[in-house]
Amino acid sequence: MIRSLLLAFVAVFVLTSTASAENENNYQFDSEQQRATYQQLTKELRCPKCQNQNIADSNAPLAEDMRDRSYQMLKEGKSREEIIQFMVARYGDFVHYQPPFTTATSILWWGPLLIVVIGIGVAIGLTRKKKAAVELTPQERERLQQLRKSGDE
Structure with a gap:
């Protein structure tokens, strides 16, 4: 069989x-x-x-x-x-397996690069936002130092 x-x-x-x-x-x-x-x-x-x-x-x-x-x-x-x-x-x-670069096919050629550039821009923007959110005011820094001192005792 x-x-x-x-x-x-x-x-x-x-x-x-x-x-x-x-x-x-x-x-x-x-x-x-x-x-x-x-x-x-x-x-x-x-x-x-x-x-x-x-x-x-x-x-x-x-x-x-x-x-x-x-x-x-x-x-x-x-x-x-x-x-x-x-x-x-x-x-x-x-x-044709190798299409020419024309206005109609330009999105196929430039689209992936455009997506990568947009992705990098979004990542940089989000990173800067987080960094700004982590910044402490002078009052918050003083309070943090007081909490650290009381924790060490």
Whole structure:
């Protein structure tokens, strides 16, 4: 029983790991540079349907279409940047794992820094408030000294 489950697991693993290699083998490249560019693109572009999976690893029909379109554009002589621009124009900034710095995405870049600065400001403000609250008036200091003297006796 365990042996057959293990064998089934290994078979599924082997079949799925060769699926992406088979996808690439369907394409004929003019040079190794073109093949390398294609591989880089398929790992750099995100499948809009699968959310956080690149198009090289995704089995979704949309990812397959994106792989086909990337291949066609490479064969037409388009550069890596032109293909990325096309995909971003068609599917939005989300499709690229390294979104550009724009007004719309600036909150993603500056938001964490802004939160840290605000946190530091709040911590400093609270610390100063506590420090001010601990300051004793001259009458309170005199009373404290009297209590200490009576405690020592």
